[in-house]
Amino acid sequence: MSYRSHADLGGRLGFGPIVNEPEDERFHAPWEPRVLAATLAMGAAGLWNIDISRATRETLPHYARLTYYEIWFEALLKLCAQRALVSDDELAAGHALQPPRALPRVLRAGEVGEVLARGAPTARAATTPARFAVGDAVRTYAGEVAHHTRLPGYVRGKRGVIERVHGAHVFADAHATGRGESPRWLYTVAFDARELWSGDAGATQVVSIDAWEPYLEPA
């Protein structure tokens, strides 16, 4: 099994300058808000979760060449096609040609405010004691991961310190791969930048990630 994320960009070089934009700029083409809305509405249908969406986006082969809303659109198409919700011939025709599948839910206009306000909290009751406490030294998992994960490449195998304990949260790696919510303890782990970037980092930089317990071992 091979899994390749094209979205793990932390620390990579050569992407050029950052282009700022005014804070009242929301979208850059009329189709972008339509993609946002279709993605959120279909996400609320109950056929996939946010971690499956992220996994679908980050494995798009042309990820690096697409704009962000293009990534969302291509991933939405793929999720719909995989579940036989939309076929290629329907997309080409621009109209429904096959009967619809029954969805668990359809987001109605009157529910939008309430559904957004509720969100999808990921905190869960812990079923095991936390393995680590604030101040503990830990080392992150160093190997390759053959599925969706939220442990970035640039921190793998690095030594850090537990800075915050967030309680148990839905474990993204399991949630993206059909293994249910599998809540695990979540921690903020802080790394001295010199541990991450061997020498070319300043002494006054600290970088943290949020890491689920299975990513960590005592150091």
Next chain:
Amino acid sequence: MSGHDHDHEHSELSPMELRVRALETVLTEKGYVDPAALDALIDTYQTQVGPRNGARVVARAWVDPAYRAWLLSDGTAAIASLGYQGRQGEHIVALENTAQQHHMVVCTLCSCYPWPVLGLPPTWYKSAPYRSRAVRDPRGVLAEFGVGLPPETQIRVWDSTAEVRYLVLPMRPAGSEGLSEEQLAALVTRDSMIGTGVPKPVA
């Protein structure tokens, strides 16, 4: 099905516009989406939810020490008390900038961002140049945003890799003692709440 003359209507549209329209039409015709729900979602993020929400949180924290303490100890609850909550802000942690420590937020893996207080992320926040360099060369990134910090100030970068969302509480500008909460909120920029900027100076 709509009675529009599609060939004519589509002649001016980009290939992307056509594909998105085709998908949306199929989703609607099959009853998977409610078109009015799509419009409500767009209206929410185009006109209602944006960085002015976060600016009001920051201004409140600047004028009210008890609120500031609550914001720093339970960001989610303190922010919800002002009416901002929900999607992509289910678990919010506020980070206080000081002369000794400057916080800056990134999502190297995708585009995680505290929507209820800042709205949708700007394009640069979702793009490779910022996501790649924020964790490796934050001082260089800050310089590109026009922010120069003393060398002894620690830069603390938060990579949002789970469902916790981070909001930076910037330092209150010098000389702002006499300003109202509303006037203070007007000084708070989106970038100052991501940590790639500082509030506007007092005019």
